Amino acid sequence: MSRLLHTSDWHLGHTLYGHSREEDFDAVLAEIVAIAQESQPDLIVHSGDLFHSSRPTGRDLIRAMRALTELAAVAPTVVVAGNHDSPTYFEFFDLVSGPSRGRGLFFVGQLRPAHDGGVLTFDACGGEQRIRLAALPFVHPNRFWPRSSASGTSYADYAEAMRGLQAELVEALHKGYDPDRDILLFTAHVFVTGTKRSPSERAVDEAFETPPGDLPVVSYAALGHNHRPQPVQGLKFPARYAGSPLPMDFGEADDSKSVVIVDADPGRPVRVLPRRLSSGRRLANFTGTLDELKAAAAQYDGTFLKPVITGEEPDVLLSQKIAEIVPHAILVKPTPAREAAADAVLDCDPGDEPDLPDSFRAYLAREGLSSAAAESTVTAFIHLLNELDDETPPPAPAEEMLRTALEDTWTETS
Template sequence: MHTSDWHLGKRLQRRSRDSEFDAVLAEIVEIARRTLPDLIVHSGDLFDRYSLSPGDLMRAMTSLSALRSVAPVVVVGGNHDSPHWFDVLDHVFQNTAEPGAHPVTFVHTAADGSGGGRVLDFPTRDQSQRIRLAALPFIHPNRFMHLFPGLGTTHGAYAQGLRGLQEELITQLHEGYSPQHDVLVFATHLYLSGALLSGSERHLDVSDAYATAPDDLPRVSYCALGHIHKPQALTSSKATAHYAGSPLQFDFGECDDAKSVLLVEADPQRPTRTAPQRLTAGRLLKKFTGTLEELAFRAEEFSNTFLDVTITSQNLIPQLSQKVATAVPDADVVYLTEDCAETRITPLNVSDLPQEEPELTESFRAYLTEHGTPGRVADEVLAAFGSLLHHPGGDEPPPCPAELGLQEALAHPWTPDSTGSETA
């Protein structure tokens, strides 16, 4: 069973979702108890933040304890997970396990920044086969120079370094590998080029500079991918690869996503098959665009949802937020936008622009008129402007009226007369 990106502690614009997490985690545990998988893989981002609340920590421990009562559990470190907290959880689970209990294994980047990948072996429930799992946690881009010295700092260096780590891990995976007996699985937390983002991922960690090509995945029966919250399959020539996605809708870019966990049936002698198991416990995120009256008419449709509302109107609606809340009393309005015709700014299209450029002098005259330049002054300024406009080169332009007036003043300066007053 493949699950991923729980992001325990994540909020929606400061709104707690703890009750939803409790419900959906109970649903995941129930699916595990019903289907009895041989192995449960969590492909990263168990938590949303490095600093944990006691409630989030207890929620993770309770859920993982319930899952390990069904099958072994492996949790791969994601970009949101703290290696130090993973060490704490590992210590707790190792020292509280009853004899014969299934293990819970945490695979993360070490505190010194080393890669931290591991190969783990798990017998199937009927002991007829062995699952060989290569687990590669998220490698932070700000640590890659320490991990991959000599590769440089180009965009391709990070992906090249990851390929090197992956190749080392896959070499270990094939040591003692039996093609008739072993099922090979690769679990990792990384961004594959071509993956569809939802909008709730941390954008610095899903840029094209740090993308891995799907065909760079190893040749295994199944690749359990984490990091992207929209559940999806990735086309790879070497493996069946899936992002399990998040168990709750975290962003309005996920409105149309059906959340699930994946059951993976893998066998060395047959193609791998996947079967999503729908998760329904979380509240839905929905978008609405229309008038206030249309919103009220569809109020029942938005009951118990988080809502992104855009109200269209001809005139501004006073106290709009209160009126929207009254229209959909059973919804939680997260975003509210008013698209009002009287305040809307419509950008010009190319077809709206004048087909012929107006004459420059006339445009300047209109500008002077608009700014209230007196007529006589405007005439002199326009004459100077026209003179400069028609003599752009090195030729000496003829004197303009303002220049002639200045020359006249300099030729006949003002002088004081005998009475002390100034005369020309």
């Protein structure tokens, strides 16, 4: 029986309202490595967003490579790039730590043809079985932007193009397929329609999600992008988000974080076993009076605590009062509860914060734009938002002047 370990969305470098989480990352990565050493998988897959920024710090680069090297000592480890990752960094990682260096690490930073790393093959069970993995890193919608269009990529453009990319990979996946020996897997960094988003995730326009039915039929699809661990519903084969190993925000405080272990035999349904992660400081919400917080103070020791205090007027000393009650908690945005005005009216579910594109669409409608004009404008707006994800920002004028000076140096002659 072959075994896969699926992890995702580490987001190394993420901070919580300015508070470092290095201690938590070190703890949870050690736990993931320990699970790998105990479970002895034949293959380990990381489905994207290794880092929180496309410009990770040196400490986070060391943290990532140390953990990945420890995982690769257990089994071949494949990492695909997410929307937060830099394809150029991944190319560098592959150069210094990839298969050419014999370390068992495989970095897929950008879409590759099947013959050039888009489909990877690994022996399992001492060579009796073979795992074939099709890898699809994050693909930016701008990749499919028709040059003839002034309004950016449409949903039809994106959906059709993504289907085409996946079809090419899956066609290659099936070439030479031996049903008595091979196990087919797929990994991608995509949002699948109908899955539950986490509040900490970067806004993505729904037009650029992937319908569940577009996922290729394989033994298991290892997905990344969604921070909330969950299966994709309505499919005849298992596809699952491993989720982030740490809660990224207080909206994930009650999430059960995990990695996923998948046991598979050729021609048989796989067995999917989420393994819960318990490392890292807990995120906790509290709403109540100071007296109620005092009564429950012990349970918030060692947590990141976001307290909302009722029955108190705004007071510069409120944070100090809370800190005295829970001295061993890290306080995040302590605030007094605010009573809603009697004439306040909400025209939406208070638990649903609208995405930025939806807010902009509503604004344009209030300004009297026609539906067609508004949609065209919103599409262009989303295009500009997505540009923020590009790894190379436009150079500043001063930077350009310095670069020009360095490229056109002169020496003084006597």
